Amino acid sequence: MATNILNRNDYAEGTAAKHFFFSSIVMLNIGVFLALLTSMRLAWPDVFPNDIPWLHFGRIRPVHVHFVIFGWISMAFAGAMCYMAPALCKTKLWSEKLGVWNCWAWNIGMVAVFFTLINGMTSGREYQDLIWPLDIYVLLFIFAPLAVNIWLTMLNRQTQGLYVTMWFFGAALLFIILSYFIGAVPDLFPVTGLAEAYMTWWHAHNILGLWITPVSAAIAYYIIPKISGNTLYSHKIGHLHFWSIAAFYSTPGAHHLMGAPIPEWLKSFASVSGVLIMIPALAFVVNMLMTMKDKWWMYAKNIPLQWALTGVLFAIPLNIQGAFQQTRSLNWYIHGTHWIVAHAHLALLGFSSFIEIGAIYYGLPKLLKRELYSERLARLHFWMMAIGFLGFWSVLTAAGLVQGAAKVYEIPYIQSVIATHPYMVGRVIFGGMIIFAQPIFLYNMWMTAKYGKKIAPEPTGGRAPAGATA
């Protein structure tokens, strides 16, 4: 019986989450290191030997994107799911063994992603760059086992209702599997022209809107009330957030194609639903900030809370930008410029990564039953990343506005390249701060696992009560 093999309790509770969290930190380090190479290429084009194709910008860029999205962020999500789902359902993870296999299959998949993309084996479709055998691998060995594990944990729950976090976990896993499959259709079947372009970008935006945004929010819904000790401000607003994400965030893919010859009504549709993402965004931010009522002193004191709340605060500019960038007037000014790169990093590095790092600082020591090795290193990590990110975002936004102006005033293209060069150097410097902060994170977590002071498990901590699973 497959169920028996998977369910045989060979692994201690939390093993899968530990595997995922450590893998995600390693992926983060690889992903940001690749970013350093690409940003140096943009500042000094001949900085690396041009005879080595692996070191070319066009080869590294997709690897960077896939490592941060599917390596770092998605694996941190998997870790958070394997940690939070049992706690919120007051049961064990359905199968720790499946979780651990899932994690190794994921890591092997990322190795394959690295070697195919760096060798130029790609589908040539942004955010869906993988070749078709890997598309199938990602669906069958990465997302499907994770979904099975989390869904069955939800079904085995010992609680009557489900907390907000669990709605998002359950739904986002369904979203990502459907979206990933539809995104892969043009790799597997003869879909061409504008239909291919639209499917590519529909999926590209759904990775952000139906996977990264809701799961990041779900993690914040768990750790912010948990650490602050307050109950969630409003479950009703949580409902509003959840349903408005499903309604408005599954359709704005066409805003990536505002300049393309797709039907005009489709662009208008994307614009309108795009601006309406303000509803889930505001619902989320308000809910989180109100949950902090009377506990704001903890923002400066508590490390995981500092990360998670900073991520929530980044969601404010992120969603204001995101909503209004989808209107045609703003879109034609900034489309394709560095502004968009800044915005994408605000979403993935600012909002999402800060929340996940908070989740790891909160969850991993608890899973290891040890205290964090060094608070000072954690603070250094935070400030290097916060200052580095704000600088990085500012220079790229400025560079994007320069490019937009050059476009509008019909200045020869090369002039905009020369004008944005100082910003590209700034990008390397501030980006470097972010990049060199990550080995500190890995070191701190490794030392926590090896030498952190042991703590007795809390009687009413994050894990399930002893009696719940008999």
Next chain:
Amino acid sequence: MPKYVVGAVLVVLVIFTSIAITIVGGSTYMNEIPRTELAIEKEKLLGHSAWTIHDPWMRGDDTPSLAGKGKKIFIREGCWWCHTLLPEQTQDWAYFGEPPVAGDVQGEAPSLFGSDRKAPDLLHIASRNRVKAWHYVHHRDPRAVTPGSIMPAFTHLTDHELDAIIAYLDTLK
């Protein structure tokens, strides 16, 4: 019925509505639009012009023409991460040429619009510059012909591969 079943059904309905919009939106008017040069050539050989299962290796060996191989190399080397194939529907027209129409990509996959323009748009490059020698030099040493360019020098490409890329650029009128 339990609440979560109702919820799951609603979520699936929303997703599928979105997919329906995708398909209807993406395929409206499609059959009336003429296909591109590359798509027609590929269709002659394979029966359809889309992505094939042989494509992942990105050697371009399955493409019938030099230009088709050039497009593969254009994808493989990631040229499209900076050179978009989608001029903005704004004042860009004056510089990059006509706005894009569906016929520019009809029958081709991937469409390679790109999203992150750090270099001139190439959808109409052949209308601006068809000088082969210029393109050769530009790929081998970009700053020799365009001072201030941040394009890396593609010294690892063979002469034949450069021929293919230039043949591809020549189809972008």
